Amino acid sequence: DVQMTQSPSSVSASVGDTVIITCRASQDISTWVAWYQQKPGKAPNLLIYSASSVQSGVPSRFSGSGSGTDFSLTISSLQPEDFATYYCQEANTFPPTFGQGTKVEVK
């Protein structure tokens, strides 16, 4: 199975900040990566797929980049509704695997 190592596990930030979350894959997965946002008590919401494609309806302050083994999710100009937990997911081989999550907290 591909291992996805996500960092940091948590980050404290203020409204207006830029937050960068990274994921490292244990093997080359090209651009087969997705990013999700999850709020307490809710199902995850797909933000980014294929490493850099923004899902329909997702604000443009969310962007993704990377290929091979290193990937990142950038949240520009953090908004109050962005405080949540974020997960990466590899989609290269079965079974797909998720990172351990990054909680974006209020500073």
Added chain:
Amino acid sequence: QITLKESGPTLVKPTQTLTLTCTFSGFSLSSGGVAVAWIRQPPGKALEWLALIYWNDDKHYSSSLKSRLTITKDTSKNQVVLTLTNMDPVDTATYYCVRGPWYYADWGQGILVTVSS
């Protein structure tokens, strides 16, 4: 509009078998390329992918849970069923069904299953 909804018991005893049903609408599992998967999340922990079934009945399972999992579909009822045998307290989690196969834009609301005697 695509919807998915999980149903099944919310409390099971250790060693019992869990059977969950995903009932969906807005798409058909008889259409090429379509798949439904199950993902779970223990309280306060990360997401864990469990199993997936394709329109052509091709199936894939979690490496660590493969021996305990079975996924099946009933295309006529728009349902996918997941069974997990020999339940243990560590299997306590919210179980989600999702439309696949690779990127999960459509999720059910989830069902919290607690394993306790």
